[in-house]
Every structure is written in structure tokens, then in C-alpha cells.
Amino acid sequence: MTNQVLQSDIDLARRLLTAGRPDEDILGALVCRNIAPDRAIQLVTDLRQGLRVEPDLPEMGALRRPGPKPGSGSVTHRDWRPDAPDYSARQPRRNLPWFMTTLLVALAICAGTVIFSNHRTHAKLRAAPVAESAAEELKALARTAATPGSISLELRSDGLHLGVRLLSRANALTLLTDAFGPPSRTNLVEGSGKVIYAYDQQGMVVHCQNEKQNDCLVLYFDAIGGDNGARQPFSGTLRVAGHKIQGSTDPTTLASFKELGLTEPGTNSVLEARCHGVPVSFAYLESPTRLSLVEIDLK
DSSP states (O other), rough: OOOOOHHHHHHHHHHHHHHOOHHHHHHHHHHHHBBOOOHHHHHHHHHHHHOOOSSOOTTOOOOOOOOTTTTTTTTTTTTOOOHHHHHHHSSSSOOOHHHHHHHHHHHHHHHHHHHHHHHHHHHHHHHHHHHHHHHHHHHHHHHHHGGGOEEEEETTTEEETTEEEOOOOTTTHHHHHHHHHSSSEEEOOOOOEEEEEEEETTOOOOOOOTTTTEEEEESSSSSSOOOSSSSSOOOEEEEETTEOOOOOOOOHHTTTTTGGGSSOOSSSSSEEETTEEEEEEESSSSTBBBBEEEEEOOO
């Protein structure tokens, strides 16, 4: 590419302009003649504005006017021609035509779109490890479904957790199914309108008012069986406010956990408590010192 324009280039541009050709076609023709794009744009702009355009170099084969002989005196105004590079450098820069401005704006919009898209992609990549970790946790629970002792449940300030996942009224049944497969049994509790989903192998039962609302989770430390109870005992780990709860946890021990708000053991077979605002029931059905089941409401 060159910044120097020949007379033939100027003539070609004029003919195309006279023929009504668009600026894009004229610029393409000039660029094909090895004229730099910015110089071609300036040439077309000058011609459209009616300015006089002089070639930077004579046509090939043209004879140069001989210069003055040494000692013949100063050069007259007629013989003087500015050097092409200096003359071109002194030409004033004019405003870019409308199509170049439109092109620059379009490029800026494309660049902004790419940057925004990359930002969203990076945000998704940053969030991916968290979702992947939770998925791996569920896969690990599914692999160990045959060994219920590996199940870990904990009631914290934000609700009941199965491993790293928070069980809620909306997702409890889905998460349990993802971890352990479909429930062993599904029964309708007569007179209450509730449906129970029993995970017999894990010793757990989910009580649902309807298919979209999981009311509570019941852990059976004793295998009560029947239509509504689990047929195998819960042998996993349950922690309430950091305290481990198991079948041997008696009422006196429960009363020592200040987070439950039990000022005295009591004599009833069922102890009602609240931990972090969540209702929890402890039932001693077979023995006053042997915990049969724990019922935890879901948020």
C-alpha cells in the first residue's frame, strides 16, 4: 500500500463518481490499485466536496522538468514544486465520511458485546465449582445408600441439612430421591390427607401435605414399621445445634441442650422443642429413656 496518488487514480475516481457509483465501490477500486485506505478515503471526500486534487507523482514515463543549472540564480515560482511527502503531510485532515463513522460505531458495539459475553461466561465458570461440588455430594450419597450409617443430617440456624444440601419444603423429596433413589413406599395417611414417602433402608419418612409441600422429616431410631413408619432403624448421624442425637439420648440429656429450650425433662412420651425457630419433636414410645423417633419440621 502507498499514500501516493497518481493522476490515473484521480481520473478513475472521477469517472466512478460521475457514474453514480457508491463510495464503497470507489474505495475498493482505489485500494485494488495499491492506495492506502485512509488516502483513498481522503481522495474520494475531496472529490465529492469539489476540491482540486493534484497527483502526488507524475505518470510513469513522464519527463521531469530539468532543474536550474548550478549558479543560474534562484528558482522561480513557476519551476518550484513541493516535495510530495512534505506536501502530503501539510494537507489538512478532514472529517471521516458517514460510512466510516458507522463502521467504527459498529466495531465498538461488537467489542462491547464480546466483553459482556466474556464476563457472563467467567461468572458461570466461577459458579460451576460450587454446583459441581453439590452434585458430587449427592452422587456420593447415592453410592453409599446401601450403608445408611454414612448419612449425615444436621439442624442448623438456616434449617435441616443433608450433607452440604439444605432440605426445604420445596426440595426435600427431590434431594432425597437424587441421593437414595425413589422411596420404598408411598402411602396415604387416612383421615389426614397427608402422603408419606418412606425410605425404609435409610430409616426415614417424609410427610407431605401435597406433592409440592414437604412438611417434615421423621427419623426412626426404632424400626416401628407399619403403614406409616420406617421398617429399618436410622443408623446415620443426626446433630441438632451441634449436639449428636441418637437412640440412647434420654430426656435428661435433651434438657441439658440449652438450644432446645427444655427447662425440665418432663414426663410425657413426646417432648416438643424449638431449635433455631424450627419445631422438633422427640418421641419415647417404647421406653421413657429410649428415643424412638425425631420429627423435624422443614422450612
